[in-house]
Amino acid sequence: MFADLHIHSRFSDGTYAPEEVVAEGRKHGFAVLALTDHDTAEGCAAAAAACAAAGMEFIPGVELTAEQDGHELHILGYGFDPTHALLLAQTEQFQGVRQQRIREMVARLNGLNVPLEADAVFALANCRAPGRPHVARALVAAGVCSSLDEAFERFLKKHRPAWVPKFKISATDAMELIHQAGGAAVLAHPGLNRVDEMIPDLVSAGLDGIECFHTKHSTATSQRYLEMADRLGVLVTGGSDCHGMNKGQPLLGSIRLPYLHVEQLKRRVAEIRTTANRTGAAPSPAIHLHP
Numbered sequence: 001m002f003a004d005l006h007i008h009s010r011f012s013d014g015t016y017a018p019e020e021v022v023a024e025g026r027k028h029g030f031a032v033l034a035l036t037d038h039d040t041a042e043g044c045a046a047a048a049a050a051c052a053a054a055g056m057e058f059i060p061g062v063e064l065t066a067e068q069d070g071h072e073l074h075i076l077g078y079g080f081d082p083t084h085a086l087l088l089a090q091t092e093q094f095q096g097v098r099q100q101r102i103r104e105m106v107a108r109l110n111g112l113n114v115p116l117e118a119d120a121v122f123a124l125a126n127c128r129a130p131g132r133p134h135v136a137r138a139l140v141a142a143g144v145c146s147s148l149d150e151a152f153e154r155f156l157k158k159h160r161p162a163w164v165p166k167f168k169i170s171a172t173d174a175m176e177l178i179h180q181a182g183g184a185a186v187l188a189h190p191g192l193n194r195v196d197e198m199i200p201d202l203v204s205a206g207l208d209g210i211e212c213f214h215t216k217h218s219t220a221t222s223q224r225y226l227e228m229a230d231r232l233g234v235l236v237t238g239g240s241d242c243h244g245m246n247k248g249q250p251l252l253g254s255i256r257l258p259y260l261h262v263e264q265l266k267r268r269v270a271e272i273r274t275t276a277n278r279t280g281a282a283p284s285p286a287i288h289l290h291p
């Protein structure tokens with residue numbers, strides 16, 4: 001039995017509806033799926049229902065963009081309550097930040113004499129957590145660029161003329177939020193962020209696991225993180241980071257995480273929930289957005 005624990009849907013920058021994610025996952029023979037949209041868990045209810053109907057297991061997930069010591073890193077949350085009030089309030093705030101960033105990127109494009117309206121991007125994105133891939137798609141739809149790659153290369157990549165820095169929460173606040181909502185916090189694709197030396201500190205601050213298996217990790221990279229997870233005594237997770245058709249070909253099926261790791265994740269979530277219940281209604285952490 002295998003799992004893919006890192007998948008995006010139409011509720012952020014993926015192209016599949018949650019039901020399509022599940023249908024694709026079923027085709028590939030997965031026993032377990034997790035949906036991990038950026039800054040929203042909105043798709044989880046539909047994905048859970050589709051998984052139940054298909055006889056598959058579903059784990060609610062989310063991917064938060066965080067920052068530690070000036071480095072961007074992504075924190076995955078798993079097994080939390082998707083209707084948790086604090087989680088909903090905070091993700092709504094992150095979504096507002098994303099929408100504002102789209103407006104600023106469009107303003108920069110307009111300054112470069114590229115005619116594009118923010119509303120066109122929002123209409124195309126049709127979700128509360130829009131991102132750069134939606135701007136890229138709007139640029140292709142408007143005939144300004146011939147491909148998503150060209151849109152990123154010319155305008156949207158870091159330090160290109162229409163790039164706007166993204167405001168992020170601290171990794172500690174992201175992990176705290178996930179724990180409060182009853183979930184486990186996992187560092188996404190560390191091989192892409194070059195944050196190895198920070199991982200022991202992140203574990204001390206509450207990190208529960210490392211995404212060792214990822215489409216963009218080489219075998220050697222996965223091995224390095226497996227050893228690190230073992231050494232630090234944290235969970236091992238893995239996923240394709242499939243965005244449907246948004247990043248070329250659908251990646252679902254490229255990573256097959258053995259079920260053993262899902263069992264360990266579920267055990268950790270149960271522990272977190274027991275602790276959360278014991279401490280009762282903990283006061284909400286003050287989560288501050290900072291550049």
Ligand SMILES: [Zn+2]
Pocket residue numbers: 063074188189
């Ligand atoms: Zn990511």
Ligand SMILES: [Zn+2]
Pocket residue numbers: 006008036063241
């Ligand atoms: Zn992702």
